[in-house]
Every structure is written in structure tokens, then in C-alpha cells.
Amino acid sequence: xxxxxxxxxxxxxxxxxxxxxxxxxxxxxxxxxxxxxxxxxxxxxxxxxxxxxxxxxxxxxxxxxxxxxxxxxxxxxxxxxxxxxxxxxxxxxxxxxxxxxxxxxxxxxxxxxxxxxxxxxxxxxxxxxxxxxxxxxxxxxxxxxxxxxxxxxxxxxxxxxxxxxxxxxxxxxxxxxxxxxxxxxxxxxxxxxxxxxxxxxxxx
Ligand code: HEC
Numbered sequence: 001x002x003x004x005x006x007x008x009x010x011x012x013x014x015x016x017x018x019x020x021x022x023x024x025x026x027x028x029x030x031x032x033x034x035x036x037x038x039x040x041x042x043x044x045x046x047x048x049x050x051x052x053x054x055x056x057x058x059x060x061x062x063x064x065x066x067x068x069x070x071x072x073x074x075x076x077x078x079x080x081x082x083x084x085x086x087x088x089x090x091x092x093x094x095x096x097x098x099x100x101x102x103x104x105x106x107x108x109x110x111x112x113x114x115x116x117x118x119x120x121x122x123x124x125x126x127x128x129x130x131x132x133x134x135x136x137x138x139x140x141x142x143x144x145x146x147x148x149x150x151x152x153x154x155x156x157x158x159x160x161x162x163x164x165x166x167x168x169x170x171x172x173x174x175x176x177x178x179x180x181x182x183x184x185x186x187x188x189x190x191x192x193x194x195x196x197x198x199x200x201x202x203x204x
Contacts, residue, residue: 048188052181056189059182068130068169072117079117087139087190088198090119090129098127098204112169121169127204128167136195140187148187152176167203 060066069087071094072079085091096115102122106113112123119130132139140148147159155172157163166172178186 048192052185052188053192055182056185056187056192059178059186060189063175063186065133068118068121069133071119074116085196085198086193087133088196089132089139089200090115091117092199092201094119096120096127096129098122102127123168125168128169129200129203130170132196132198132200133190134196134198135191135193136197138197138199139195140190141195143187145184145187149180149183152178152183152186 065087066081069089070081070083071085071088071091073082090096094115094117102113105111106122106124112121114121121128135141143159149159150156151159151166152172153176155166155170155176157166175183
């Protein structure tokens with residue numbers, strides 16, 4: 001009788017343990033989903049997978065978007081990106097204009113010139129200011145993924161049909177070769193970064 005009770009007790013324990021294990025596995029899947037949802041939540045409700053965000057971060061870092069879209073801090077070694085203002089484009093407060101002196105210098109010397117922080121560039125095409133590409137509405141916060149793909153594939157500002165062409169030195173003719181998935185990943189990553197308000201001046 002004692003043996004029967006011991007066996008029955010063990011059986012109950014095993015069943016309890018098995019059921020509990022399954023429960024834990026189900027909970028974990030639910031938690032993982034929530035974690036992905038959490039990443040996506042920062043991108044204003046858009047559904048981006050964690051893989052896209054990781055890939056996007058990798059691409060943005062190797063494609064050098066910071067070179068032109070992030071203002072710099074000057075060091076003895078040269079300019080380094082100011083990550084507290086990452087991707088705000090040319091700061092609205094920083095004056096860099098195309099005056100007659102610059103115009104004649106560009107023409108006479110046959111050169112193009114950058115502002116010290118490399119967020120503005122002047123050359124034979126005029127003067128262009130790097131765009132705000134943060135998730136703010138003054139950046140690409142209100143853009144759809146399709147607009148972003150069109151902008152980088154076809155060089156159309158705002159990624160719309162009836163807009164002006166994107167000016168140099170934005171290297172969209174190289175970026176147009178990125179796959180759809182890569183462009184989507186770049187968009188996902190930029191949308192997941194904090195919004196920063198900065199109204200970039202129009203080109204001259
Ligand atoms: C060599 C400088 C340079 C680099 C590198 C660069 N950009 Fe740009 N980008 C610019 C400039 C300048 C403009 C604005 C051109 C204009 O006004 O027509 C611009 C415009 C854009 C626009 C269009 C904004 C709009 O309002 O239509 C997007 C989107 C953009 N860049 C995304 C990126 C991304 C993403 C990367 C990295 C993968 C990148 N850029 C790398 C210089 C650069």
C-alpha cells in the first residue's frame with residue numbers, strides 16, 4: 001500500500017512537472033513576441049522585426065549615413081559625429097550659405113566645398129543641406145516605407161512622384177542597388193531611433 005502511494009505521488013509529481021514545463025515554454029514564446037512588439041512599438045506602431053532592426057543598424061553604420069546627416073564635433077583629428085544629434089541633418093541654427101565669394105571660388109578653382117560638419121555642400125549644382133532623417137515629422141517620421149524606397153531608388157525628394165530630384169552629394173545612385181529587404185531594414189532602423197526636431201533649410 002505504501003509503495004502504491006509513493007508511486008502515485010511520484011506520478012503526480014511527474015505530471016505536474018511536465019505540465020509546468022509546457023506552460024513555461026508557452027509563456028516564453030509569448031514573452032519573445034512581446035519583446036519584438038516592444039522594439040516595433042518605438043517605431044510608432046509599425047511592425048518591424050528585430051532582425052530588420054539589427055540589419056538596419058549594420059547597414060546604416062557601414063553605408064556612412066552619419067558622414068553627411070549627423071552634425072559633428074570638431075577635434076584635433078577632424079570632425080566626429082555628434083551622436084546626441086544623430087541624423088538631424090544640417091542644423092537649422094548653423095549658417096552656411098552660398099554667397100558670391102563661395103560661388104566665384106567654386107567656379108574659379110573648379111571645386112566643391114563642404115561645411116566643417118559636412119552637413120552642407122556647395123558645388124556646380126548649388127548648395128544642398130543634408131536632410132533630417134530622424135523619426136520626427138520634420139524628418140522622415142511621417143514617411144511610408146514605399147516613399148523611402150522610392151527616394152533612395154529613384155532620387156526623388158520625399159519619395160513622391162511630383163517632387164524635385166535629390167541633389168548631390170546624397171549617394172542615392174549607389175544606394176539604389178540595395179535590395180528591397182535592405183532598404184526596408186534601413187528604414188526600420190531609422191524609424192526606431194528617437195525623433196529630433198530640426199527644419200533643414202531648402203537648397204540654394
Ligand atoms: C555624402 C553625403 C551623404 C551621405 C553619405 C548620405 N546622404 Fe542622404 N542626403 C544628403 C544630402 C545633401 C541630402 C539633401 C539633398 C537635397 O536637398 O536634394 C540627402 C537627402 C536624403 C534623403 C531625402 C530626404 C528628403 O526630404 O527627400 C534621404 C531619405 C536620405 N538622404 C537618406 C540617407 C541615408 C539613409 C543614408 C545612408 C544610407 C544617406 N542618406 C547618406 C547627403 C548624404
